[in-house]
Amino acid sequence: MLVTRVIVLLLCFIFSNPSIGSETVNVYSYRKPQLIKPLFNAFTNNTGIKVNSVFAKKGMLEKIVSEGRNSLADLILTVDIGRLTDLKKAGVTQPINSVLVQENIPSNFRDPDGHWFGLTSRARIIVSSKTRVKIGAIKSYEDLISNEWKGRICTRSGKHPYMTALIASVIAASGESEAQTWLSSLKKNLARKPQGNDRAQVRAIYEGQCDVAIINHYYMAMMLADPVQKKWASAINIIFPNQNDRGTHMNVSGAAIAKFAPNKKNAEKLLEFLASSEGQRIYGTKNGEYPVSREVPRSDLLVSWGDFKQDSLSLVDVASYRKKAIMIADRVGYND
Numbered sequence: 362m363l364v365t366r367v368i369v370l371l372l373c374f375i376f377s378n379p380s381i382g383s384e385t386v387n388v389y390s391y392r393k394p395q396l397i398k399p400l401f402n403a404f405t406n407n408t409g410i411k412v413n414s415v416f417a418k419k420g421m422l423e424k425i426v427s428e429g430r431n432s433l434a435d436l437i438l439t440v441d442i443g444r445l446t447d448l449k450k451a452g453v454t455q456p457i458n459s460v461l462v463q464e465n466i467p468s469n470f471r472d473p474d475g476h477w478f479g480l481t482s483r484a485r486i487i488v489s490s491k492t493r494v495k496i497g498a499i500k501s502y503e504d505l506i507s508n509e510w511k512g513r514i515c516t517r518s519g520k521h522p523y524m525t526a527l528i529a530s531v532i533a534a535s536g537e538s539e540a541q542t543w544l545s546s547l548k549k550n551l552a553r554k555p556q557g558n559d560r561a562q563v564r565a566i567y568e569g570q571c572d573v574a575i576i577n578h579y580y581m582a583m584m585l586a587d588p589v590q591k592k593w594a595s596a597i598n599i600i601f602p603n604q605n606d607r608g609t610h611m612n613v614s615g616a617a618i619a620k621f622a623p624n625k626k627n628a629e630k631l632l633e634f635l636a637s638s639e640g641q642r643i644y645g646t647k648n649g650e651y652p653v654s655r656e657v658p659r660s661d662l663l664v665s666w667g668d669f670k671q672d673s674l675s676l677v678d679v680a681s682y683r684k685k686a687i688m689i690a691d692r693v694g695y696n697d
């Protein structure tokens with residue numbers, strides 16, 4: 362009994378103490394293992410540092426908060442500006458001041474205090490039926506509230522983080538009251554109650570339930586690579602909204618270093634790798650996302666879609682309007 366306890370204690374000590382045995386870094390990730398494994402393998406090949414990763418679909422923040430000082434998390438990987446700022450707000454992250462990271466990640470994609478960093482960026486695009494919507498008929502998020510689209514639009518829940526961030530960007534651009542008018546008018550044009558994920562909206566266009574939808578761009582890459590979903594993606598045209606004014610709304614996947622990271626130095630090295638040209642190239646192409654580093658070329662599919670104007674609104678501003686965005690979705694009864 363005592364021997365077992367000593368062994369367990371010893372294992373815990375080795376896991377949390379990088380000076381014993383080989384160097385390690387522990388990653389808590391919202392991102393799917395198949396997506397990030399190639400990155401970790403490349404990092405280990407370059408540095409000899411082993412990456413232990415825990416994948417969680419939900420409840421990551423609660424897990425880290427409840428673990429407190431005993432948390433083994435070094436680096437936290439997640440998607441959406443909301444989740445990144447929630448981590449900082451909950452006090453489970455710590456700032457780092459890496460010149461390498463700052464040089465590779467544009468300032469609108471990272472926390473000014475150094476608590477979180479965007480690693481890939483994603484455009485919230487509009488998609489429309491190839492057969493039922495003329496090319497050029499929709500040019501902006503604001504165009505979606507025209508009477509022409511009554512009963513023809515599908516979206517996911519108005520309270521999903523991706524929609525919250527989009528609504529927040531409309532508040533930033535036009536003010537709260539106009540954003541509310543926009544969302545309530547968008548709701549009136551919906552073909553059905555908000556439901557499903559982004560891909561389900563594309564499927565609904567393919568199946569003729571609606572003609573227009575709002576999705577994150579990388580789902581196009583994923584659907585085109587899937588034998589069943591390829592026909593959904595092939596039924597639609599993509600639109601980068603607001604090219605004549607503020608640009609298309611962008612969000613990020615990103616990372617933060619945990620407050621009590623037992624292997625902080627290694628976490629910093631991993632973050633630097635993820636922001637480096639090599640890391641950005643692997644991360645960007647694996648999920649069809651845009652690298653945040655301006656030095657790194659886009660994947661062939663993204664190049665084929667051409668260049669587009671991105672909304673340069675700082676993600677800190679997007680995050681600051683999230684609460685209002687959720688309230689607006691409530692007030693207009695978007696999901697009812």
Ligand SMILES: [Fe+2]
Binds near residue numbers: 440
């Ligand atoms: Fe997603």
